Amino acid sequence: MARVNPLRAHWTLDPEIRFLNHGSFGACPKPVLARQQELRAELEREPVRFLARELEGRVDAARAVLAPFLGARVEDIVPVSNATTGVNAVLRSLHFEKGDEILLTSQGYNACRNTADLVAEASGARVVVAPVPFPLHSSAEVLAAVFAAVTPRTRLALLDHVTSPTGLVLPIVELVRGLRERGVETLVDGAHAPGMLALDLAALDPAYYTGNLHKWVCAPKGAAFLYVRRELQRAIRPTVISHGANSPRTDRSRFQLEFDFIGTDDPTAFLCVPECLRFLGGLFPGGWDELRRRNRELALRGRASLSAALGVSAPAPESMIGTLVSLPLPPGKASARPDAFAIDPLQRALFDTHRIEVPVFPFPAPPGRLLRISAQIYNEVAEYEALAGALRAEL
DSSP states (O other): OOOOOGGGGGOOOTTSEEEEEEEOOOBHHHHHHHHHHHHHHHHHHHHHHHIIHHHHHHHHHHHHHHHHHTOOOGGGGESSSSSHHHHHHHHHOOOOOOOOEEEEEEEEEEHHHHHHHHHHHHHHHHHEEEESSSSSSOHHHHHHHHTTTTTTTTTEEEEEBBTTOBBBBBBBBHHHHHHHHHTOOOEEOTTTTTTTTTOOHHHHHOSSSEEEESSSTTTOTTTTEEOGGGGGGGGOOOOOOOOGGOOOSSSHHHHHOOOOOOOOOOOOOTTTHHHHHHHHHHTTTHHHHHHHHHHHHHHHHHHHHHHHHTTTOOOOOOOSSSSOOOOOEEETTTTTTOSSOOOOHHHHHHHHOEEOOEEEEEOOSTTTTEEEEEOTTTTTTTHHHHHHHOOOOOO
């Protein structure tokens, strides 16, 4: 491989692979992994002390650092293992009636669509999908598609802050506000947003918001959060009911009592979040703002290289790009598996022949497909240029 970005030394990534898929599962820096190992050692030295006597205070301390980063009150956020778990907790806590509608978009995350389908089937509600185009020219097309799908039976909108297959930053402020004006509350699937975008959940004021911390915050796997607006918290229950359900305590909310402990588990991923915020926020003089800016600029430069190689126009305006970029590819096989874990032959060739880890998605369904790149601070322009060359060779 060519020259490696020196910042990559902070990660344990395989030096023989160009890793352009941070968006799928993230990658955790060495100092954070070291902190997790310290915490795990403490846990195993005295499990009862750690889990029964100290864990609540440790979770509170981590939450106190995380909340300002999210622009949220500490009382309004709880740990969950991933954003899909957060979506499940909300959807499976709400009471839907026959004929109610749950509004999604055509670019929503498959796992969350499955949850909405399950809840709708059990209650007699139905899932309505707003067809958001891709490629598109402006965020106004998103607003028009979503608002046109609202009816008097729309109970809840489940919307991505950043879409997984297409990498679009949706106009979430306008969506949440416009839906509320129409009498509809919003559950925001912010799986990719923390660390990619500056968040101010208090100003956004959605009913519910969940986000991963293992992606762009680079926490260990299993760190995420759920935000619920204060007056709605008593109705939202974790997917696993544990000791908090009948606790007589009144010194904290039922919301936190139930979510903060859901049984014996390894809580160290969430407890590492302060170290993540400290380490990544200290890489550049401008802190997190500079890191986010650099990653976005890198994503746009990578998009330019790949657009030229593929001979396609940018499928979305720069204003809708964060640190994920998706580009249309020539059609694949009509018989390709459309599920989340299928490996497209092109993706396999890019990895096996060119040592490039990058996803190829069926979208909106086979034979249509997309290539998606990620830009994290350990990447550099030469890696996207190498991908462009590999695409020319393979296609």
